[in-house]
Amino acid sequence: MREGAAQLYHMTVRDLRSTLRQPTYVVAALVQPMLWLLLFGQLFTPLMETTPGTAATGSYTVFLTPGVVALTAVFASGWSGVVLVTEMEQGLLNRFLVTPVRRWALIAGRLAQQAIVVLAQAVFVLLIGVSCGARFHGGILILLAFLAAMTLCTIAFASLSNALGLITRSHQTVVAIAQFMVLPLAFLSEIFVPREEMPAWMSAVATVNPVNWLVEIGRQSISEDVEWDDVLGRGCGLLAIALASFWLSTLALRVYQRQV
Amino acid sequence: MTTESLAIEVEDVTKTYSNGVRAVEGVSFTVRSGTVFGLLGPNGAGKSTIIKILTTLTRPGSGTVRVAGVDVVKEPVLARRVIGCVAQQGGGDPSATSRESLTLQGRLYGLGGRRLRTQVDLLLERFGLGECADRPIRTFSGGMRRRLDVALGLVHEPHVLFLDEPTTGLDPETRTELWAEIFGMAAVGITVVLSTHYLEEVEELADTLAILDRGRIVAMGTPSQLKSEAGGDALRVELVEPPGESKVRKALACVEGVGDIMVAGCGLSARVQRGAVSAPYLVAALESAGVHVVSLTLSAPTIGDVYRQHAGRTLRSVQEAPSR
Numbered sequence: 167m168r169e170g171a172a173q174l175y176h177m178t179v180r181d182l183r184s185t186l187r188q189p190t191y192v193v194a195a196l197v198q199p200m201l202w203l204l205l206f207g208q209l210f211t212p213l214m215e216t217t218p219g220t221a222a223t224g225s226y227t228v229f230l231t232p233g234v235v236a237l238t239a240v241f242a243s244g245w246s247g248v249v250l251v252t253e254m255e256q257g258l259l260n261r262f263l264v265t266p267v268r269r270w271a272l273i274a275g276r277l278a279q280q281a282i283v284v285l286a287q288a289v290f291v292l293l294i295g296v297s298c299g300a301r302f303h304g305g306i307l308i309l310l311a312f313l314a315a316m317t318l319c320t321i322a323f324a325s326l327s328n329a330l331g332l333i334t335r336s337h338q339t340v341v342a343i344a345q346f347m348v349l350p351l352a353f354l355s356e357i358f359v360p361r362e363e364m365p366a367w368m369s370a371v372a373t374v375n376p377v378n379w380l381v382e383i384g385r386q387s388i389s390e391d392v393e394w395d396d397v398l399g400r401g402c403g404l405l406a407i408a409l410a411s412f413w414l415s416t417l418a419l420r421v422y423q424r425q426v
Numbered sequence: 427m428t429t430e431s432l433a434i435e436v437e438d439v440t441k442t443y444s445n446g447v448r449a450v451e452g453v454s455f456t457v458r459s460g461t462v463f464g465l466l467g468p469n470g471a472g473k474s475t476i477i478k479i480l481t482t483l484t485r486p487g488s489g490t491v492r493v494a495g496v497d498v499v500k501e502p503v504l505a506r507r508v509i510g511c512v513a514q515q516g517g518g519d520p521s522a523t524s525r526e527s528l529t530l531q532g533r534l535y536g537l538g539g540r541r542l543r544t545q546v547d548l549l550l551e552r553f554g555l556g557e558c559a560d561r562p563i564r565t566f567s568g569g570m571r572r573r574l575d576v577a578l579g580l581v582h583e584p585h586v587l588f589l590d591e592p593t594t595g596l597d598p599e600t601r602t603e604l605w606a607e608i609f610g611m612a613a614v615g616i617t618v619v620l621s622t623h624y625l626e627e628v629e630e631l632a633d634t635l636a637i638l639d640r641g642r643i644v645a646m647g648t649p650s651q652l653k654s655e656a657g658g659d660a661l662r663v664e665l666v667e668p669p670g671e672s673k674v675r676k677a678l679a680c681v682e683g684v685g686d687i688m689v690a691g692c693g694l695s696a697r698v699q700r701g702a703v704s705a706p707y708l709v710a711a712l713e714s715a716g717v718h719v720v721s722l723t724l725s726a727p728t729i730g731d732v733y734r735q736h737a738g739r740t741l742r743s744v745q746e747a748p749s750r
Binding site for chain 1 (some may be wrong): 443444478481482483484485503506507509511513514515516517518519520521522526530531533534535536562578
């Protein structure tokens with residue numbers, strides 16, 4: 167276990183280093199959520215400002231801030247498998263597979279890197295939100311709980327994306343499925359619109375949409391009183407999904423090895 | 427031969443991929459410690475699959491495989507500690523430097539601290555990468571990458587090193603350097619398994635070699651054993667004047683081990699067992715029959731001859747190595 171933890175650390179450092187060496191990627195990863203927040207904020211403000219759900223938060227941009235954090239997490243992690251497919255093609259994955267590195271550490275290192283990238287993006291978005299007038303009345307604890315939930319959500323989606331990459335070995339497939347999944351999951355949640363404004367069927371779907379669980383936890387951070395029971399319930403749901411997805415991705419690695 | 431001196435024991439290994447391709451069928455061989463074992467065969471003969479099975483990347487469908495005494499199917503984690511592998515694809519991380527790659531590789535084997543730093547420095551030096559140790563690998567030439575690949579396989583000082591087509595696509599100079607390295611490894615007791623489709627390469631390097639065709643071993647032995655089994659040396663005799671063919675045949679009938687006699691114009695060709703021993707008798711027999719000899723050349727059979735004989739298909743898919 168201790169050896170596995172050390173391997174996980176070294177793999178995470180490697181993945182992060184290779185991320186940081188792509189300055190274009192780093193800039194895009196920070197600018198993109200900022201643009202979302204500012205553009206969507208401006209675009210929908212005239213429509214949404216007066217609805218009770220958003221009015222309570224002060225402004226639509228403030229309302230949108232936790233939503234954009236969630237959107238960024240799901241978007242970034244959905245693409246995670248693309249990097250793995252590239253490394254497969256470079257022979258890098260096989261090079262690691264013939265070393266004694268623990269199989270779980272190999273995948274977990276990639277997930278940890280993705281989680282750290284998303285955390286950096288989230289902090290950046292939250293800061294921009296603050297500069298646009300967002301105040302996190304719920305306190306530091308709920309904010310930390312939100313970031314923890316976001317990490318679980320990232321682990322879940324990045325695991326699935328990596329599993330998909332391991333099984334299909336195709337950039338195109340990973341990208342196509344990520345794109346196919348991410349937007350519907352975002353629109354079937356309260357990222358853009360408060361629950362009361364959604365059509366009834368959409369609201370029903372949102373109840374079982376894990377992305378929405380994350381958004382709900384995030385919204386608590388800007389409201390005055392936090393309902394911790396809800397936070398805990400949603401958080402446990404995300405934990406369960408993250409663990410199940412991670413387990414699936416280790417299975418996918420076994421499927422990959424059968425076909426090497 | 428005791429079990430301890432065997433670095434690799436492969437017994438009746440079969441591998442069928444799920445798409446129905448039978449990549450390896452009933453392959454068995456052993457490799458003594460500290461020797462170089464060559465796997466020769468055209469593309470698709472099963473060389474890479476055998477190496478993937480031996481390095482725990484994939485499991486055999488049936489059969490047993492022991493590397494350095496460890497059963498790779500039952501104890502893959504243990505096996506990974508004693509093997510090094512240089513894959514055909516390489517596996518350098520383009521955004522990392524060679525020092526970072528070597529250090530990470532060492533850490534995955536549980537090395538660290540000063541010992542690892544020294545080991546990395548030594549390898550960088552040995553493979554001529556010292557000056558570009560801190561440059562990203564993406565800026566490397568093909569030869570530099572390959573040298574790094576081999577260094578990566580040696581960080582943890584493996585008992586057995588697998589090299590899957592290590593010199594494919596390399597310039598002759600780098601190829602020769604790599605050959606020297608491989609000799610050096612065997613000299614310090616590392617067992618080397620080398621797959622290649624270059625005939626010259628196995629002839630030069632391998633103590634023992636197996637010729638593979640369509641997933642089966644069709645011939646195995648030392649290069650000289652295989653060549654001597656190939657039906658003797660090729661003999662060419664130039665004669666003063668065109669002889670009568672029957673006269674030649676009659677004269678040579680009393681010389682032992684001569685076959686495949688062909689006469690064309692002033693030329694006579696044949697296959698001779700132990701050519702150097704038979705040649706004087708052969709010339710004497712021709713002269714005494716009144717067939718006068720101008721010159722005689724003998725050439726030993728090449729691995730190419732052996733390959734053609736055993737694999738039963740042309741060498742078009744097995745390329746001759748470019749001359750150095």
